[in-house]
Amino acid sequence: MSTRICLVRHGETAWNAERRLQGHIDIPLNEKGHAQARATAAGLAGERFSAAYCSDLQRARQTADSIVTRCGLAPEFDAQLRERHYGAFQSLTYDEARARFPEAYRHFESRDPAFVFPDGGESLREFAARIHDVLHRIARAHQGGQVLVVTHGGVLDIAHRLATGKPLDAPRDFTIPNAALNWIEWHGDSATDWSLIAWARQDHLTDSLDELPDA
Template structure:
């Protein structure tokens, strides 16, 4: 059994451009993001997908809808593919969060896996467990298939670590551009990294996420 998964980070939003933490806040694509979604759809037009899944947040849904229309796909929306819940950090820029919550920001920036954001947020370990379980469930539903998933930057951070074996606590040394293509494989027992951050189809793409 071998499953290929193409994961796409949603297109750009105004909050991405402002380096503002979105989390579960439901922000739509900006004009650049809508152009990126169409370009990503065109780049995938020759692919044959057996299934397509998307986060249920608007920025992901809009990106996924452009791809689904171009590729003739029926979308399944799943809240388990949402971004990490950043609790009290949501709607703040990274600089604002650092200034307002310096101790919490330090734990976030240093990737403390047990740090849970106040006001309903998730710890890194909880978030990773959610993504690991969701991905494996999707892969097991589509043995020997090719699957599209449209999701978020934090999710892709977890996915890259899962597929590459990089620990949750290690600083990020890979890119996560808006609307880029990221391919991983599942052989029924382990994940592998096939290709990452493919963005030849994009004129521009932000990776505004912190390096932590």
């Protein structure tokens, strides 16, 4: 039996608006982000979910609060659903990171799967393995059901690639807006048993920032 997963990126934060890398730093939603969370809850009012999972960072938790209250669910908070750890890049804007760490930024921008951020960051390959593991675990636990997952932009990047077979190092040609709805489906135990149903649906939103600064 298959499992449908609705992935929601958290609502906007002040650091999103500043194009500042958050990673594991625990930044709350701004006023617009709270409004987006409420709009997403309304947009999902007709859906029925068998379970809800959420990153343990507060921007995701605050987004999930509005949705699960309306859907009557108690979310499970999971640190495996956190954003990628950006190491020394965390708290910097993209421009600041480029200026301060030009060589490291080149690897980051080119999506080098083996590149590890200085000061404790994750490589893209390590991050992808973490997200693959948690999504497979969730999908297997709810076969035949529909699950809500509230998480982060980098996680959605990996989920889209998992569902479409796009390589980690391929340039991103899809958007990841705050609080949009993204649907994928798992069909079995194989790594290729995923498909994309719908992506970046934002009919319920009036305005939303993409995860990357130039999009």
